[in-house]
Amino acid sequence: NAGVTQTPKFRILKIGQSMTLQCAQDMNHNYMYWYRQDPGMGLKLIYYSVGAGITDKGEVPNGYNVSRSTTEDFPLRLELAAPSQTSVYFCASSYEVQETQYFGPGTRLLVL
Amino acid sequence: GQNIDQPTEMTATEGAIVQINCTYQTSGFNGLFWYQQHAGEAPTFLSYNVLDGLEEKGRFSSFLSRSKGYSYLLLKELQMKDSASYLCAVLSNDYKLSFGAGTTVTVRA
Numbered sequence: 503n504a505g506v507t508q509t510p511k512f513r514i515l516k517i518g519q520s521m522t523l524q525c526a527q528d529m530n531h532n533y534m535y536w537y538r539q540d541p542g543m544g545l546k547l548i549y550y551s552v553g554a555g556i557t558d559k560g561e562v563p564n565g566y567n568v569s570r571s572t573t574e575d576f577p578l579r580l581e582l583a584a585p586s587q588t589s590v591y592f593c594a595s596s597y598e599v600q601e602t603q604y605f606g607p608g609t610r611l612l613v614l
Numbered sequence: 615g616q617n618i619d620q621p622t623e624m625t626a627t628e629g630a631i632v633q634i635n636c637t638y639q640t641s642g643f644n645g646l647f648w649y650q651q652h653a654g655e656a657p658t659f660l661s662y663n664v665l666d667g668l669e670e671k672g673r674f675s676s677f678l679s680r681s682k683g684y685s686y687l688l689l690k691e692l693q694m695k696d697s698a699s700y701l702c703a704v705l706s707n708d709y710k711l712s713f714g715a716g717t718t719v720t721v722r723a
Binding site (some may be wrong): 504535537542544545546547550560561574593599602603604605606607608 | 655657703
């Protein structure tokens with residue numbers, strides 16, 4: 503099993519550009535999550551999904567969108583990149599909500 | 615909302631013991647996780663407590679007191695590879711995981 507994979511590993515965006523961060527898991531997990539991690543701060547939940555076709559907002563959803571058309575994939579969309587979105591983005595998955603979350607390797611995003 | 619506090623940094627000597635405390639205030643409680651995160655890497659699972667008491671797993675142990683809103687992670691026989699950030703995370707009633715800012719542990723020879 504590859505576990506949770508994320509692409510790209512690193513990206514530089516100009517203000518106003520858009521991009522999609524890809525996340526996939528091959529563990530047949532129901533739950534998937536997107537977090538952002540800023541220096542000296544804890545991980546903040548952006549969006550999460552409890553299964554294909556179902557998504558919901560986390561703590562910091564503004565400026566982002568998600569979709570969950572399959573169990574495996576959970577892409578995160580940035581429509582109009584802003585410097586405040588410079589961060590490290592982690593995707594995670596779990597089989598049940600009270601079980602361990604497995605994290606992908608992260609995507610480092612720099613918005614200039 | 616959630617309020618999770620843990621110390622920013624701790625330093626200890628190889629072979630020693632370090633205890634990382636975490637206090638929390640949440641709207642409901644469904645368990646507390648500890649994750650380890652090495653610099654530039656993803657968090658990895660260490661422990662999960664949902665009932666009061668001590669959970670031991672090799673050199674690492676985690677304790678929970680729900681009435682006090684308190685947990686600690688105990689790292690014994692410290693090794694250089696234990697230098698990392700340790701994240702306390704609380705699962706609330708709405709089943710969302712909230713993370714503390716993390717405690718950076720530096721192990722010195």
